[in-house]
Amino acid sequence: MECLAKWSKGFFLSKTYLYPAMQVLTLSVALFCSFMNFQTWAQNNISWEPASEVAAPSYQNNFPRIAKDADGNPLISWSNNLDLFFTRWNGNGFEEPIKLNSNDHNIAGPGWMGPDIATHGDTIYAVYKQTPEGDTNKHVWCSSSFDGGQNFNLPVRVDFIGHNISRFPTVTTDVEGNPVVGFMKFENDFSEPRWVVVRSDDHGMSFGTDVLASDYSSAMAEACDCCPSTIVSSGNTVVMPYRDNNGNIRDTWVGVSTDGGQSFPNGMDVDEQKWAIATCPSSGPDAVIIGDELYTIFMSGASGSSRVSYSKSSISGMSTSGAIALDANTPTNLISQNYPRIDYHKEAMAMVWYQFSNGKQEVALQFTEDLNQGLNNVQEIVDTDFVNAVDVMLHEGNIWVIWEDEVSGTVKYRRGSYSSSLSSPSLVAEEEELQVIHGKESWLISSGRSQEPIHWQLFNVNAQLLSAGNTSFAKEGQRVEISYDFLPAGMYVLRIQQDKHPTSWKVQRP
The missing domain is CATH 2.60.40.3080 (Immunoglobulin-like)
Structure with a gap:
């Protein structure tokens, strides 16, 4: 590659x-098409440590999210559907969690959705939605840290939307380390759901006016009203993935900005399975940007049962592979998959998701050590029994997988190590600047x-x-x-x- x-x-x-x-x-279109010829890998070369708890059961475990600081150490946020908790790795374990929301703010975080976290070096942003969600006086808030999570500033209000309602905040950063926040916006009766994006130009001290980042499929389209999502960025490119609802066709779409999130003039269906369902599935996509390529991972029930797929798209060409199933090598007794997440670092990429198979709930992983050699389709089970929402982070030969563990009532993590390939050129070349x-x-x-x-x-x-x-x-x-x-x-x-x-x-x- x-x-x-x-x-x-x-x-x-x-x-x-x-x-x-x-x-x-x-x-080029020719090069993009050639990347569709993925090769099969023999195994996942990961050396795993035992699973451990992030914090005591008293902190609970809803909707955990993982990011990394400037040195690649993991930072984890989650909620108990009342407070937003944060902890960081100190080299030997995770520190005692701290609460990030104000004392007068109860937050939304029941487990299938909740707060989000993003980093830019040692700058950290955590966003959450205040409850009751349907109260137009309850807002989206952003808390910031500029020292790797040792200290956090008081939360700053993000949404200035009059009598509209907001839900499902998600955050990324621009090239200068400013937060870029996406959230779902409704009329005050929860009608007309759509995804919007708002920027800060002063490192989260204030936020501007929101811009529309969804509703591309038709004039009647709207966002799937109970499906959260994750905003992603690289350079001046900002992508807002989301589940669309075009007359109950609920494919995964993306809104694309090339001006740092100031506008989203274009969108595309990166799913193309035309899943028709009258009810909201409460599951959203995740994505990463690598150069001009967008990898998006999502759940769809178009096959008759919930299955996780991914797609690979050209941002400049606004073209996509459409859905590629991840269950090619899984046993025939797979029942369902959901809550997919994705991350990459240099040549490596990892996709994780929840699945119910062999009568057990499992944390499933598909890991590619070197994307230059194609996408590895070998799957691995990281943990089993009573798991729920999951997440993953890669950095310099280390992989961290986290999940809701319903037996212990805690967020659990498992750390592994892998060796980066030295036999092929990097996806990212460096130049002295x-x-x-x-x-x-x-x-x-x-x-x-x-x-x-x-x-x-x-x-x-x-x-x-x-x-x-x-x-x-x-x-x-x-x-x-x-x-x-x-x-x-x-x-x-x-x-x-x-x-x-x-x-x-x-x-x-x-």
Whole structure:
């Protein structure tokens, strides 16, 4: 598989932050079609540790979600249908959970839906919906952390929608580390459900006006009113996957933005199974963006029973493979599948879902160690008996799978390790670009290979502008200094724009 993307990469020497900025290359139709010829792998080369509990049963286990910090450590959120809990990995185990919602906010999180979490380096955003959901005075809120989850700011209101109703918030981040939030919007009688997206341009201190990101299938279409979802982004591309409802045809669609979530002019059916059902199935899709490719995973009952499928789509071409079943190698006594999730890191990809098979509830996994060699269709059972919603995260040879365990009443996790392939080229090529380096008395900006001038701005963690400047480079590799001797010790955000490509860096004043 050829390289699909180039990353501008810099690194802060203390490993406090890492911000990639993807530049998407065009994928030809011929190359896209050739990727449909997936090869079969012999096995999943994962070495697993035993399953363990994330926290005590008193914290319960509804709708767990996993993300990672700047060093790839797992961060987990979940709810007890009243409060939003968060914990982070300390190297030996998960810390005592903390509550993120305000004391006067009860949150929606019954288990099949709930809060969401997203990260950008050590910046973390957690979103939730206040209950009662049908009360127009109860809103979507976003809590932020700029130090890897050690401290969180008070929640900020996201939805300013008058007398409309909001549900199912989901969050991702843009290239500068700002939150981009999707949620379902209704009239005040729960009619006309549609997905909308709202941006923040000040790292979650405030949010703008929502824009429509659904209803592409027909003039009469609406969103499937009780199906949650997950918004995803890469570079300036933001994708809002969702289950559509076009006269009870409930395929999975995506709204696509190429301007960072400011508008969603185009959408496409990435499912194409034409599942006709009169009731809402309460199950939504997940997705990842790799260069110009969008992998979407979803449940459909078009075959007569609930089955998880995925599709592979070209974002620039707005074309798709349609649904590809994941149950080709499963036993014939498979009854149902649901709640699919997906993640990738470099060449590796993992898909997980719940299934009922062999008289047991199971956490099922399909793992591909090297996408350059095609998608692996070998499945593995991570855990069995009384499981529910699941999630997965990959980072540098480590895989983390989490799930609701109904026997213990806890969120459980299982960690595994795998070896990345060294025999084929990476999906993501790296090139030397801007770097921010920690000096003795200043931050140093290195020009890398580009000599284009830069505009930089320095903010505190409350998004207040402290200083700014313009700098030109006379030669490749030249460094310029930004003194921090006037600043108190702490964390700051350095925003740099070069040749219309903005990047943000979390920097430390020692």
